[in-house]
């Protein structure tokens with residue numbers, strides 16, 4: 001595969017201008033771009049430029065997501081709020097909702113915001129990290145298109161539902177545990193399909209109860225309901241798949257019940273006559289101010305001590321390092337800082353297509369002469 005690195009300035013400018021070309025106002029386009037590109041910076045290739053066209057631009061074009069975000073607070077107390085995103089840009093809704101939760105936490109110790117009628121908000125870790133930057137603990141989750149089967153089931157019912165935590169530390173990077181409650185998530189399978197790879201066995205189950213590995217087929221069958229993702233812990237009870245199933249259910253409930261929105265198979269994005277319809281996703285955002293407990297500095301120190309002790313513990317034979325959550329993403333950031341974002345051939349074609357449609361001719365991608 002001819003993968004080429006595109007420098008950060010070029011990709012950031014291009015993505016922002018393309019969002020604007022699709023009708024997203026400049027300030028909001030900057031937020032959407034920051035969330036998308038943060039994913040690439042952190043090495044989360046499944047949720048960065050690989051998804052720019054299919055998950056955001058194509059949905060705006062299909063009319064199931066609005067480029068202009070109407071962020072309406074429909075209920076509010078000192079520490080809580082319910083927000084209606086009116087099918088606007090999920091990243092803008094997420095950014096504003098976590099900002100609200102942090103403001104409440106700074107005043108009253110804790111803040112929680114539940115969101116309705118939203119769209120895909122990208123990497124959950126972005127919002128958890130916003131809280132850590134403000135000296136808060138950040139927690140967030142979202143529901144998503146039906147993907148995970150319950151333990152002993154084969155029907156895709158639950159979203160890949162990340163349950164994400166950010167904790168401030170005294171290290172150069174926060175602790176960010178940011179992952180789906182399934183073993184893998186749809187973005188990773190889309191990525192496997194784009195680069196021509198199979199999905200490893202054990203991650204996806206068919207209606208016949210057998211493992212599925214053909215990435216293209218899995219993506220099709222997830223839409224028709226003939227494939228389902230395994231929860232964290234895997235299929236059945238042997239490796240405790242019911243724990244991932246339970247956590248995915250917690251996220252589904254917190255994402256829907258507090259704001260009285262859609263859940264489970266109401267989130268297919270497909271209407272009664274097979275037409276594309278808005279997903280009406282739900283999210284939740286929690287910020288907890290460490291200053292309301294024993295203070296930020298002591299919190300950071302204890303967290304750092306715990307992480308250092310874990311990393312310093314005895315390694316398994318043949319292993320070189322023990323990691324803590326957020327560390328690999330930080331390392332990716334350092335590694336990619338001067339290189340830029342890796343763009344595979346499928347994405348190269350998409351970027352050129354978007355550029356030509358929007359007439360953003362001042363962007364000359366360096367891969368154009370070599371890869372296409």
Ligand SMILES: NC(=O)c1ccc[n+]([C@@H]2O[C@H](COP(=O)([O-])OP(=O)(O)OC[C@H]3O[C@@H](n4cnc5c(N)ncnc54)[C@H](O)[C@@H]3O)[C@@H](O)[C@H]2O)c1
Pocket residue numbers: 044046047120121122123124125142143144160161162164176177178179180181182183184185187188322323324325326327328329
């Ligand atoms: N918006 C949505 O609907 C949605 C749904 C699902 C997932 N996502 C996003 O997809 C992204 C990727 O999710 P994923 O499930 O593929 O994540 P993943 O399986 O790659 O796990 C990532 C997490 O595990 C940590 N980690 C990795 N290796 C580690 C090690 N050896 N030791 C300790 N910690 C380690 C990372 O620091 C990170 O916190 C996330 O950003 C998530 O928010 C979004």
Ligand SMILES: O=C(O)C[C@H](O)C(=O)O
Pocket residue numbers: 144145147160185186187188
């Ligand atoms: O793709 C989705 O609908 C949710 C999430 O981003 C995923 O990759 O599973």
